[in-house]
Amino acid sequence: MSTIVDVSKLAGVSKATVSRVINGTGQVKQSTKDSVFAAMEELGYRPNRTAQALATNKTDTIALVLSNYDSARWGTLLHQVSIQVQQAGKTLTVIDGMNDPQHEYEVIRQSEGQCDAILLYSRTLTDDHIQELESKLSTPLVVLNRVSTKGNYHSVSIDQFQLIHTAMQHLISNGHKSIACITGPIDNPTGKARIEGYKHALHASKLPYNPSLVQSGDYHIRSGYETCQKLMGLSVKFTAIIAFNDNMALGAIKALAEQGISVPDQVSIIGVDNDPHGEFSTPELSTVELPIEEMAKHAVKLALQLRDEALPYEPKIFQGNLLNRNSVIPFHANKAWLSF
Amino acid sequence: MSTIVDVSKLAGVSKATVSRVINGTGQVKQSTKDSVFAAMEELGYRPNRTAQALATNKTDTIALVLSNYDSARWGTLLHQVSIQVQQAGKTLTVIDGMNDPQHEYEVIRQSEGQCDAILLYSRTLTDDHIQELESKLSTPLVVLNRVSTKGNYHSVSIDQFQLIHTAMQHLISNGHKSIACITGPIDNPTGKARIEGYKHALHASKLPYNPSLVQSGDYHIRSGYETCQKLMGLSVKFTAIIAFNDNMALGAIKALAEQGISVPDQVSIIGVDNDPHGEFSTPELSTVELPIEEMAKHAVKLALQLRDEALPYEPKIFQGNLLNRNSVIPFHANKAWLSF
Numbered sequence: 001m002s003t004i005v006d007v008s009k010l011a012g013v014s015k016a017t018v019s020r021v022i023n024g025t026g027q028v029k030q031s032t033k034d035s036v037f038a039a040m041e042e043l044g045y046r047p048n049r050t051a052q053a054l055a056t057n058k059t060d061t062i063a064l065v066l067s068n069y070d071s072a073r074w075g076t077l078l079h080q081v082s083i084q085v086q087q088a089g090k091t092l093t094v095i096d097g098m099n100d101p102q103h104e105y106e107v108i109r110q111s112e113g114q115c116d117a118i119l120l121y122s123r124t125l126t127d128d129h130i131q132e133l134e135s136k137l138s139t140p141l142v143v144l145n146r147v148s149t150k151g152n153y154h155s156v157s158i159d160q161f162q163l164i165h166t167a168m169q170h171l172i173s174n175g176h177k178s179i180a181c182i183t184g185p186i187d188n189p190t191g192k193a194r195i196e197g198y199k200h201a202l203h204a205s206k207l208p209y210n211p212s213l214v215q216s217g218d219y220h221i222r223s224g225y226e227t228c229q230k231l232m233g234l235s236v237k238f239t240a241i242i243a244f245n246d247n248m249a250l251g252a253i254k255a256l257a258e259q260g261i262s263v264p265d266q267v268s269i270i271g272v273d274n275d276p277h278g279e280f281s282t283p284e285l286s287t288v289e290l291p292i293e294e295m296a297k298h299a300v301k302l303a304l305q306l307r308d309e310a311l312p313y314e315p316k317i318f319q320g321n322l323l324n325r326n327s328v329i330p331f332h333a334n335k336a337w338l339s340f
Numbered sequence: 341m342s343t344i345v346d347v348s349k350l351a352g353v354s355k356a357t358v359s360r361v362i363n364g365t366g367q368v369k370q371s372t373k374d375s376v377f378a379a380m381e382e383l384g385y386r387p388n389r390t391a392q393a394l395a396t397n398k399t400d401t402i403a404l405v406l407s408n409y410d411s412a413r414w415g416t417l418l419h420q421v422s423i424q425v426q427q428a429g430k431t432l433t434v435i436d437g438m439n440d441p442q443h444e445y446e447v448i449r450q451s452e453g454q455c456d457a458i459l460l461y462s463r464t465l466t467d468d469h470i471q472e473l474e475s476k477l478s479t480p481l482v483v484l485n486r487v488s489t490k491g492n493y494h495s496v497s498i499d500q501f502q503l504i505h506t507a508m509q510h511l512i513s514n515g516h517k518s519i520a521c522i523t524g525p526i527d528n529p530t531g532k533a534r535i536e537g538y539k540h541a542l543h544a545s546k547l548p549y550n551p552s553l554v555q556s557g558d559y560h561i562r563s564g565y566e567t568c569q570k571l572m573g574l575s576v577k578f579t580a581i582i583a584f585n586d587n588m589a590l591g592a593i594k595a596l597a598e599q600g601i602s603v604p605d606q607v608s609i610i611g612v613d614n615d616p617h618g619e620f621s622t623p624e625l626s627t628v629e630l631p632i633e634e635m636a637k638h639a640v641k642l643a644l645q646l647r648d649e650a651l652p653y654e655p656k657i658f659q660g661n662l663l664n665r666n667s668v669i670p671f672h673a674n675k676a677w678l679s680f
Contacts, residue, residue, distance in 0.1 A: 068419065078418075079408065082436035086443075091450070094434035096422035103426075110431070221616045247616075254620040276561045276587075277617050280594040 003045070011039035062303055063093045063115040065108055067123035077121060077144075080296035088304055090116070101125050105133065112139045117303035121145055123188055140306035142299050146189055147315045154306065156299040156316045160190050163288045163320040164197030167242050167270045170286070170322055172205050175331030176240035176268060179207075181214045182227045182252060184244045194244055212236050217248045224251025232259060239267060239331055246271035246278040246287055249327075253281065268328040272320070284325035291318040343385070351379040402643055403433045403455040405448055407463035417461060417484075420636035428644055430456070441465050445473065452479045457643035461485055463528055480646035482639050486529055487655045494646065496639040496656045500530050503628045503660040504537030507582050507610045510626070510662055512545050515671030516580035516608060519547075521554045522567045522592060524584045534584055552576050557588045564591025572599060579607060579671055586611035586618040586627055589667075593621065608668040612660070624665035631658040 004022075008015045013032060020026040021036040028036075039045070062085050064078070078094060085092040093115060097104030101124040111118050118137070121144040122130070134141050134153040143155040171179050181198050185191050195214070202209050215230055217223030224243055228251065231238070243249035249271030253263050263269050264283060271278055271287045278285030295318050305311060344362075348355045353372060360366040361376040368376075379385070402425050404418070418434060425432040433455060437444030441464040451458050458477070460470070461484040474481050474493040483495040511519050521538050525531050535554070542549050555570055557563030564583055568591065571578070583589035589611030593603050603609050604623060611618055611627045618625030635658050645651060 078434075079436070083438070086436065086438060091435060091447070094418075095431060096419075096426065098423075098426060107431070221620045225620055250617065251620050254622060257622050277590065280561045280565055280591050281621075282594060282597050 006043050007036065007039045007045050010043060011035045059115050060089070061091045061093050061115040062117050062119060062300065063095060063111045064119045064121070065095045065097055065104065065111065066121050067097045067104065068099045076290075076292050077296065080293045081119065081300060084296050084300035088300060090304070097122065097124065099124060101129065105129060108133055108137070108141075112137055115139060116307040117142060119144060119299055119303055123185070123190070127189065140303060142303045142306065144295065144299055147317065148313065151313050151315070154302060154311070154313055156295055156302060157318070158290055158295060159317050159319050160193035161197040161200070163272050163290070164194045164242065164244070165201050166320060166322050167272060167288050168198055168201030170324065170328060171240045171242060171268060171270060172201060172207070174240075174268065174328055177207055177331070178210075178236075178238045178240070179213065180231050180236075180238040180241045182224055182231075182241060182243040182248050183214060183216045184219045184248075186216060191244075198242065210236065213238060217244070217251075219245050219247060221247040221251040224248025225255045226251070228252035228255035232256075240328070241267060241269045243269065243271045246273040246275035246285055249285055249287075250277060250281055253285075253327075264327050264329040268331075270328055274323055279325070283327045286325045286328045287323050288320040289323050290320055294318050346383055347376065347379045347385050350383060351375045399455050400429070401431045401433050401455040402457050402459060402640065403435060403451045404459045404461070405435045405437055405444065405451065406461050407437045407444065408439045416630075416632050417636065420633045421459065421640060424636050424640035428640065430644070437462065437464065439464060441469065445469060448473055448477070448481075452477055455479060456647040457482060459484060459639055459643055463525070463530065467529065480643060482643045482646065484635065484639055487657065488653065491653050491655070494642060494651070494653055496635055496642060497658070498630055498635060499657050499659050500533035501537040501540070503612050503630070504534045504582065504584070505541050506660060506662050507612060507628050508538060508541030510664065510668060511580045511582060511608060511610060512541060512547070514580075514608065514668055517547055517671070518550075518576075518578045519553065519580045519582055520571050520576075520578040522564055522571075522581060522583040522588050523554060523556045524559045524588075526556060531584075538582065550576065553578060557584070557591075559585050559587060561587040561591040564588025565595045566591070568592035568595035572596075580668070581607060581609045583609065583611045586613040586615035586625055589625055589627075590617060590621055593625075593667075604667050604669040608671075610668055614663055619665070623667045626665045626668045627663050628660040629663050630660055634658050 004015055004018050008018045011018065013036060017028060017032060018036055020028050021033050064081055082092050095107050095111065097107060104122060104124055108118060108120065117140040119142050127149050130143055130146065131148065131150065131152055141153060143153055145157045147155050147157050168179065183191060183195060186195050199209055212234055213236055215227045217227040224247060227248065241252055243252055249269050252269060256263055256267055261267055271285050274287050274289035278287050298316055344355055344358050348358045351358065353376060357368060357372060358376055360368050361373050404421055422432050435447050435451065437447060444462060444464055448458060448460065457480040459482050467489050470483055470486065471488065471490065471492055481493060483493055485497045487495050487497050508519065523531060523535060526535050539549055552574055553576055555567045557567040564587060567588065581592055583592055589609050592609060596603055596607055601607055611625050614627050614629035618627055638656055
């Protein structure tokens with residue numbers, strides 16, 4: 001295997017110059033850089049990145065910590081974050097929090113110093129946990145999908161209140177007054193903000209809030225199916241359903257179909273995410289699109305900036321867009337009022 | 341921040357002993373280990389893993405290189421691999437090959453020495469590329485979903501031929517003779533083995549092979565939709581469709597529905613994967629389940645073994661299981677022979 005000495009000999013420069021080229025430090029003429037890279041190429045030389053990390057105190061790695069991998073939404077997020085990280089010439093390390101706040105906290109602490117910045121997309125950590133991490137970590141932390149209540153960590157998020165509020169306004173403007181809600185877990189900030197969006201939209205239109213109509217799933221398609229069965233078993237009337245993601249909306253459509261209830265003829269339904277499966281279901285699922293790409297772009301840019309300089313905490317919040325497809329129709333067009 | 345010196349003072353042992361405890365090297369009494377760990381805990385000391393990696397030549401990290409993140413199947417694979425890696429107390433690094441063989445090759449080379457072993461799940465690299473990598477890399481490589489033609493790299497795979505053969509046998513045993521095929525890309529070993537499974541099943545039942553009935557998609561739901569439209573436009577008759585994954589099968593069902601063609605009454609359809617969306621579609625999609633969990637378990641175990649010892653190349657190949665749901669019915673039960 002060739003060494004940095006071989007490279008410096010072939011390029012006709014000092015070892016220190018090769019080191020400066022590899023680490024991107026100090027002033028080196030472009031022509032010198034070119035000969036160093038050419039020599040590295042010819043010799044098949046690869047710098048020892050571990051030694052490099054110690055020498056430069058930079059790892060050129062961004063870590064993404066997720067609560068779990070088991071979701072279509074993480075797929076889109078992973079893809080978008082990886083595109084952004086690689087466009088910046090960095091390596092993305094993805095670490096699974098295993099849906100366990102304790103474990104998630106530990107893997108974040110362990111990532112300290114292993115990467116230049118940590119992106120965190122957590123469903124399980126509390127705001128207090130995250131603030132504690134921010135205060136303890138020497139590595140920059142950018143929190144996705146969460147806004148610091150006290151404004152003391154960096155965050156790039158989606159307006160969860162607005163997503164559900166927008167979906168609800170669409171149902172309400174179509175004349176629906178009795179709207180069932182299939183939530184995700186509501187013991188976290190995303191769930192709480194979404195429930196507020198549901199309640200506020202009802203309140204703003206002077207519609208009553210009926211707690212029986214709100215039932216909790218877990219974002220998987222099976223839970224949409226089971227939660228909708230539960231709703232149908234409660235003998236409360238509804239003409240529309242809002243599901244906190246498209247997967248659960250598709251599961252609900254299945255549960256309704258099994259009871260001979262047609263969407264949208266008898267029940268309108270709307271989801272959140274813009275999952276491709278909703279676009280190709282029958283009927284095509286109306287939904288609120290998440291701006292995952294914009295969020296990923298902004299977060300990676302911020303993480304790379306924080307590697308080099310301290311910046312003030314300025315929460316960045318993106319909004320979702322309504323995609324009006326075929327699963328919501330006006331209430332008066334419903335062929336039958338639903339009563340189970 | 342506390343240092344190794346602080347830990348050694350508090351624990352009342354030498355710096356070298358602390359280092360042996362952290363790196364798990366040499367003989368250290370349990371009671372000494374306990375006091376070192378207690379001191380580390382008390383001081384909030386975390387070993388510098390980069391320095392550790394240089395000292396021990398072990399990173400305790402397993403890298404997983406994927407062709408891209410943009411797939412439900414990667415989601416399941418990621419989840420399963422991450423469970424196995426974390427159960428072994430290691431960190432999983434996931435790296436995106438960006439669907440580009442050149443890029444994928446580069447990120448693998450760059451992972452050398454950054455991790456204890458590399459798991460590779462490639463859709464883009466040729467067998468020759470992988471053999472070249474295996475011969476060049478000093479880090480152990482375990483290739484997922486590929487069998488070395490010359491038996492000179494470690495592989496843990498799924499029998500792609502068998503998956504499609506099994507699905508085809510199910511259709512043929514239901515009396516279907518004219519079976520359209522929506523493939524993925526066929527310029528790679530997975531695609532080639534799957535097409536062979538399709539052809540062989542026809543041949544074994546003395547059914548003719550009609551190239552017009554075989555059209556290529558890209559594993560996304562949209563391509564199943566578009567490829568099925570193309571098949572319908574060719575005015576060749578078929579009574580069943582095999583799609584190389586469930587996503588494309590769901591897209592095909594949508595395309596058929598838009599033409600008023602009912603599944604399974606007029607066309608039977610089977611996919612591959614056991615994607616949850618197929619379980620909750622109408623009709624429930626018959627499919628061949630991929631043994632992703634078993635594959636992940638075996639691959640991670642092998643990768644960890646290879647970190648410590650050289651092993652002979654012994655390809656491990658898993659088989660898929662037929663899940664007979666509601667999208668395939670006997671040919672004679674079809675209400676209408678399909679002719680477009």
